[in-house]
Amino acid sequence: xxxVLQIPRTILYGQHSFQKVGEETSKLGNKALIISDRMxxxxxxxxxxxxxxxxxGVSSVKYLDIDSEPTxxxxxxxxxxxxxxxxxxxxxLGGGSCIDTAKAVAVLGxxxxxxxxxxxxxxxAQKSAVPLIAIPTTAGTGSEATDVTVIxxxxxxxxxxxxxxxxxxxxxIVDPVLTISSPKNITAATGIDALTHAIEAYLSRRAHPFTxxxxxxxxxxxxxxIRDAYHQPQNIKAKEKMSLAALQAGMAFSNASVCxxxxxxxxxxxxxxxxHGISNAMLLPVVLEYSLEDCYERLxxxxxxxxxxxxxxxxxxxxxxxxxxxxxxxxxxxxPNLKGWGIIEDLFLQSLKKMARDALASGSPxxxxxxxxxx
Ligand code: NAD
Numbered sequence: 001x002x003x004v005l006q007i008p009r010t011i012l013y014g015q016h017s018f019q020k021v022g023e024e025t026s027k028l029g030n031k032a033l034i035i036s037d038r039m040x041x042x043x044x045x046x047x048x049x050x051x052x053x054x055x056x057g058v059s060s061v062k063y064l065d066i067d068s069e070p071t072x073x074x075x076x077x078x079x080x081x082x083x084x085x086x087x088x089x090x091x092x093l094g095g096g097s098c099i100d101t102a103k104a105v106a107v108l109g110x111x112x113x114x115x116x117x118x119x120x121x122x123x124x125a126q127k128s129a130v131p132l133i134a135i136p137t138t139a140g141t142g143s144e145a146t147d148v149t150v151i152x153x154x155x156x157x158x159x160x161x162x163x164x165x166x167x168x169x170x171x172x173i174v175d176p177v178l179t180i181s182s183p184k185n186i187t188a189a190t191g192i193d194a195l196t197h198a199i200e201a202y203l204s205r206r207a208h209p210f211t212x213x214x215x216x217x218x219x220x221x222x223x224x225x226i227r228d229a230y231h232q233p234q235n236i237k238a239k240e241k242m243s244l245a246a247l248q249a250g251m252a253f254s255n256a257s258v259c260x261x262x263x264x265x266x267x268x269x270x271x272x273x274x275x276h277g278i279s280n281a282m283l284l285p286v287v288l289e290y291s292l293e294d295c296y297e298r299l300x301x302x303x304x305x306x307x308x309x310x311x312x313x314x315x316x317x318x319x320x321x322x323x324x325x326x327x328x329x330x331x332x333x334x335x336p337n338l339k340g341w342g343i344i345e346d347l348f349l350q351s352l353k354k355m356a357r358d359a360l361a362s363g364s365p366x367x368x369x370x371x372x373x374x375x
Pocket of ligand 1 (some may be wrong): 096097137143186190276277
């Protein structure tokens with residue numbers, strides 16, 4: 001098997017790397033569109049970005065109307081700004097929602113069409129996208145280093161997972177200082193999202209040696225630091241490890257794929273408006289239990305990294321201990337279950353067939369160690 005690793009051309013990582021945004025942007029263009037949200041504006045991150053760009057001789061305009069779990073509407077609005085202002089470089093500043101919108105705009109900006117055209121590779125971006133610098137403010141999605149964008153098609157109520165080389169950002173700037181302001185519930189949800197990426201990348205049928213080492217290192221960092229990052233929001237050492245892990249997990253899953261958790265998580269997100277990290281966290285232990293018989297050896301590899309007392313235990317027992325640890329972690333981080341999120345059971349059951357169909361159609365479940373049947 002030939003292993004392929006595709007990542008952004010440039011990655012700047014470390015405390016205060018955001019200060020380099022002007023210098024990096026000036027290498028790619030002279031008029032930037034900043035795609036971000038109102039929270040980033042309130043935190044003054046947008047203003048600081050514009051200031052750093054001006055210092056480097058780059059002019060900028062902004063589109064700030066993005067909401068969590070972005071829809072195609074935001075993509076088209078931001079695209080209009082890109083065109084009207086003749087911008088030649090894009091900055092996606094914020095959580096995965098801002099970065100994913102920026103990726104879609106970057107590809108549509110040069111290749112045209114609607115974003116749903118690119119679903120399931122019906123249309124492939126042939127021209128290089130408008131150069132994009134992705135700057136995450138959450139430690140979770142890893143979108144800064146993936147060739148994936150997740151956009152909801154409002155008309156069809158489908159959360160589209162679109163994967164093509166064209167969606168890989170030209171550069172990523174990963175500054176853990178930007179995540180200090182993250183509220184505890186966002187730190188919890190995004191941290192479990194990164195953990196899910198790393199675990200699914202390691203269990204994926206398409207995993208390879210590069211992705212294995214990225215995934216295992218990411219899991220080690222997350223299990224070492226997620227509790228501190230959650231309980232002590234100002235703990236920069238813990239935040240630093242979480243940002244690094246999210247980046248590594250993004251690189252791992254972008255090249256190895258995600259599996260059943262993500263396949264099922266997207267329809268739940270689209271139909272019941274559950275944030276991505278939360279729906280992943282609701283599903284992760286259950287899906288691992290379902291898959292256990294076909295992946296206990298790989299789960300035991302993970303367990304051996306994070307536990308120091310596995311001597312004498314069978315691989316099955318270590319795998320079960322890992323699943324129990326993830327369940328305990330979700331409780332400690334106050335991750336709600338479906339009921340806790342306010343989803344009405346009858347409504348959920350009525351939507352089961354559509355959710356199963358959408359999950360299987362996404363392709364992700366096919367990479368799971370145990371592949372589910374259609375109902
Ligand atoms: P998000 O971008 O939706 O942000 C959640 C909330 O947190 C928003 O209100 C935002 O303003 C706020 N926020 C973000 N950073 C903050 C900070 N530093 N301080 C204070 N508030 C902050 O959340 P997310 O989990 O980063 O992204 C979720 C989206 O990413 C989903 O649509 C999901 O499907 C997608 N996703 C994409 C990929 C990919 O590879 N492209 C991978 C996983 C998930």
